[in-house]
Amino acid sequence: MTSLQTPDDVGAAERFSRWADRNRKWLFAGPSIAFTALLLAIPLGWTLYLSFTDAKRSVRRDFDFNGLENYLGVLTDTERFWPSVWRTFAFTAGALTFELILGMIIALLLWKPFRGQGVVRTIVLLPLVATPVAVGMMWRLLFEPNIGFINEMLSWVGIPPQPWLADPSTSLATLTFVDIWQWTPMVALILLAGLTSLSDEPQEAARVDGANGWQRFWYVTVPLMRPVIIAAVLLRGIDALKTFDILYATKGKGGGAFHDVETLNVYAYGLSFDYNEYGVASAVLILFFLIILAVIWVLQMQRKGRES
Amino acid sequence: MKYGSNTVRVLAAASIAAVAAGLAGCSSSPESGAGDGDIEGTTIRVTLANHVWTETIKELIPEFEKETGAKVEISQLAEDQLSDQYNVKLNAGTDEIDVLMYRPLQENKLFASNGYLADMTDMVEGDKKWDWSDFQSGPASLTTYEDEVVGVPIITERTVLYYRKDLLEEAGLEVPTTLEELDAAAAAIHAQHPDVAGYIGRTGKSAAVTQLSAFLYSFGGDWIDDDGKSAIGSDEARSAYKYYGDLIRNHTSATINPEMSWPEAFAVFQQGKAAFIADADSLYKNMTDPTQSTVSDQVGFAPFPQGAAGSKPYNVAAWALAINETSEKKDAAWQFIKWATSAEQTVAMTKLGVTGARTSAWEDGDAIADFPAELVEAIKVNGENGVGHDRPLVFQVSQAREIVGDPIVTAIAGGDVDAAVDSADKAFDAFLAEDSE
Numbered sequence: 001m002t003s004l005q006t007p008d009d010v011g012a013a014e015r016f017s018r019w020a021d022r023n024r025k026w027l028f029a030g031p032s033i034a035f036t037a038l039l040l041a042i043p044l045g046w047t048l049y050l051s052f053t054d055a056k057r058s059v060r061r062d063f064d065f066n067g068l069e070n071y072l073g074v075l076t077d078t079e080r081f082w083p084s085v086w087r088t089f090a091f092t093a094g095a096l097t098f099e100l101i102l103g104m105i106i107a108l109l110l111w112k113p114f115r116g117q118g119v120v121r122t123i124v125l126l127p128l129v130a131t132p133v134a135v136g137m138m139w140r141l142l143f144e145p146n147i148g149f150i151n152e153m154l155s156w157v158g159i160p161p162q163p164w165l166a167d168p169s170t171s172l173a174t175l176t177f178v179d180i181w182q183w184t185p186m187v188a189l190i191l192l193a194g195l196t197s198l199s200d201e202p203q204e205a206a207r208v209d210g211a212n213g214w215q216r217f218w219y220v221t222v223p224l225m226r227p228v229i230i231a232a233v234l235l236r237g238i239d240a241l242k243t244f245d246i247l248y249a250t251k252g253k254g255g256g257a258f259h260d261v262e263t264l265n266v267y268a269y270g271l272s273f274d275y276n277e278y279g280v281a282s283a284v285l286i287l288f289f290l291i292i293l294a295v296i297w298v299l300q301m302q303r304k305g306r307e308s
Numbered sequence: 309m310k311y312g313s314n315t316v317r318v319l320a321a322a323s324i325a326a327v328a329a330g331l332a333g334c335s336s337s338p339e340s341g342a343g344d345g346d347i348e349g350t351t352i353r354v355t356l357a358n359h360v361w362t363e364t365i366k367e368l369i370p371e372f373e374k375e376t377g378a379k380v381e382i383s384q385l386a387e388d389q390l391s392d393q394y395n396v397k398l399n400a401g402t403d404e405i406d407v408l409m410y411r412p413l414q415e416n417k418l419f420a421s422n423g424y425l426a427d428m429t430d431m432v433e434g435d436k437k438w439d440w441s442d443f444q445s446g447p448a449s450l451t452t453y454e455d456e457v458v459g460v461p462i463i464t465e466r467t468v469l470y471y472r473k474d475l476l477e478e479a480g481l482e483v484p485t486t487l488e489e490l491d492a493a494a495a496a497i498h499a500q501h502p503d504v505a506g507y508i509g510r511t512g513k514s515a516a517v518t519q520l521s522a523f524l525y526s527f528g529g530d531w532i533d534d535d536g537k538s539a540i541g542s543d544e545a546r547s548a549y550k551y552y553g554d555l556i557r558n559h560t561s562a563t564i565n566p567e568m569s570w571p572e573a574f575a576v577f578q579q580g581k582a583a584f585i586a587d588a589d590s591l592y593k594n595m596t597d598p599t600q601s602t603v604s605d606q607v608g609f610a611p612f613p614q615g616a617a618g619s620k621p622y623n624v625a626a627w628a629l630a631i632n633e634t635s636e637k638k639d640a641a642w643q644f645i646k647w648a649t650s651a652e653q654t655v656a657m658t659k660l661g662v663t664g665a666r667t668s669a670w671e672d673g674d675a676i677a678d679f680p681a682e683l684v685e686a687i688k689v690n691g692e693n694g695v696g697h698d699r700p701l702v703f704q705v706s707q708a709r710e711i712v713g714d715p716i717v718t719a720i721a722g723g724d725v726d727a728a729v730d731s732a733d734k735a736f737d738a739f740l741a742e743d744s745e
Contacts, residue, residue: 057422060423166566252567253388274706275706
């Protein structure tokens with residue numbers, strides 16, 4: 001600015017131009033931010049609205065407000081809702097635990113450069129590339145108790161055929177395994193990125209001090225990797241909570257005949273598309289949304305808590 | 309480049325304007341339908357289900373396109389996915405679908421009361437040459453809602469007993485005519501061939517309901533009694549559930565897949581691993597087609613065996629064609645339906661193995677010439693004895709099927725059927741009270 005101009009001297013167009021200039025990052029990103037916000041906010045708002053009504057059979061019909069009736073009904077439903085909450089957490093916890101452990105092992109193995117590492121990394125990533133529905137159908141065939149290949153392989157080593165997906169007591173565990181098979185590579189990738197960004201000095205210092213491999217890992221690597229681990233847990237955990245594709249592709253409507261793999265997402269889908277109970281389904285979805293928000297909040301607290 | 313320079317400003321404004329215009333142009337404008345009568349050049353969008361009828365009509369559609377100059381765009385899905393599609397698209401009031409193939413027993417009440425289906429009464433009654441009265445009365449009544457005709461039935465089916473001729477002969481048995489004989493035959497064949505299941509049937513909670521109905525009616529039971537209350541708690545119904553569960557469980561050494569619908573159950577029979585299966589006769593081509601079935605030359609067909617109350621299979625319209633209420637091409641849609649369900653087309657389809665709903669097609673000796681003779685016999689007998697519904701006829705059929713199908717799953721697994729029936733009976737009563745609102 002070569003000369004000072006008082007505010008009175010500045011015309012409206014010039015004022016706007018300067019404002020736009022200062023806030024150009026918002027102006028240019030504005031349309032897409034607005035679009036994304038609407039894309040998220042409108043369905044969420046509509047679902048919230050529906051959850052307070054008795055909408056059913058068709059959204060084109062008239063429906064009335066029924067206040068908190070849907071929520072009360074859902075929260076007191078010990079037959080379908082609470083078991084599905086329990087199953088959602090059991091599935092997520094089981095899958096996440098093994099994905100973290102196996103992912104960390106794979107990341108550690110791939111950490112130091114070695115010959116053929118490109119090929120190995122590609123092979124490790126393959127399960128990630130397949131579409132979840134195709135994965136679901138493939139495993140469904142593999143696990144078929146009578147003609148599936150898994151039982152065939154077991155018979156070669158003398159183990160009797162297992163029911164896998166056909167038995168309600170083993171189906172959720174089997175599907176947890178399928179999830180681990182598919183998503184461990186992603187967790188491994190995230191952890192590997194974290195490992196490669198670590199500097200060598202703490203490791204060297206620990207080695208000089210006489211720490212063995214395990215001590216170095218547990219007392220040096222893991223604490224330094226904490227933010228990356230939490231990021232991996234956050235990313236994978238939220239997706240695992242919402243898993244739908246492999247569950248629906250293998251066990252179909254209602255999570256199987258005995259609802260043995262019915263998690264919250266599968267339950268809400270059934271309410272919407274099989275029972276046409278849109279009010280109740282919306283209530284379940286809003287509660288599910290709140291549960292996920294709570295999980296994220298807890299993880300964020302974890303991340304901030306120890307960083308200080 | 310300085311931000312303030314004029315060139316940059318003009319360029320920025322121009323590019324934003326161009327993008328905005330492009331976005332506006334991107335939104336698809338709805339296709340305008342052609343005028344009434346002449347449908348040349350119109351595209352009719354038809355959604356169909358995986359079925360013998362669909363495979364057959366796909367081969368004949370080029371004739372329609374040549375005749376009328378219209379184009380037919382087909383979208384084909386399996387029945388569960390189709391239902392989900394309808395739920396989403398029709399709920400949203402889409403005009404993307406003109407003709408839809410739907411299940412009158414499953415969806416007629418729901419779709420019609422939701423206003424999804426166009427009123428075809430004037431169309432069907434107006435065309436004397438096409439002749440609405442030629443359609444069998446049972447199926448025709450299933451596609452009517454509150455005195456308005458909302459669909460045209462295209463497939464009828466009855467429960468037929470498919471059986472393996474060679475296995476039966478080997479065991480020295482006659483074709484079973486009663487349910488006791490069926491049980492005994494299944495036991496005998498399984499004893500002779502341990503890797504073959506004496507009987508296979510649908511085991512999925514919802515899927516098995518329609519096939520259980522034949523057993524239910526033949527034992528003397530029904531889904532809903534005359535007062536509109538649940539009838540599944542009756543002694544006859546309990547016997548039916550137990551019989552069905554025992555029949556499937558007792559005569560096989562393999563693990564029973566608890567989610568089988570007809571494709572899975574048929575696959576077991578097609579691979580030669582089952583001796584009997586009672587299911588819809590409209591699906592018979594899956595059994596006799598050598599490219600699908602390894603036992604295609606050994607398949608026999610028998611009328612449904614008699615129970616305590618006689619032989620009472622179902623005789624229903626399984627599929628029908630309807631016009632989407634929000635379609636902008638109702639006239640073109642009606643012309644397609646008229647063609648696909650005309651007497652000539654139905655005869656042509658019957659010749660290719662489709663079990664239609666027109667009386668004239670069934671009486672045409674030429675048309676049914678290619679059907680296996682045994683099957684024609686079975687169809688005649690089943691047709692006479694048949695009951696007009698194979699599931700509870702309510703609005704929320706999906707939910708009803710899950711409720712009344714629950715004891716089936718328990719029976720097949722060998723659990724406490726009486727307890728399951730008691731709780732299902734109560735749940736069904738509660739459901740019926742709410743559904744009729």
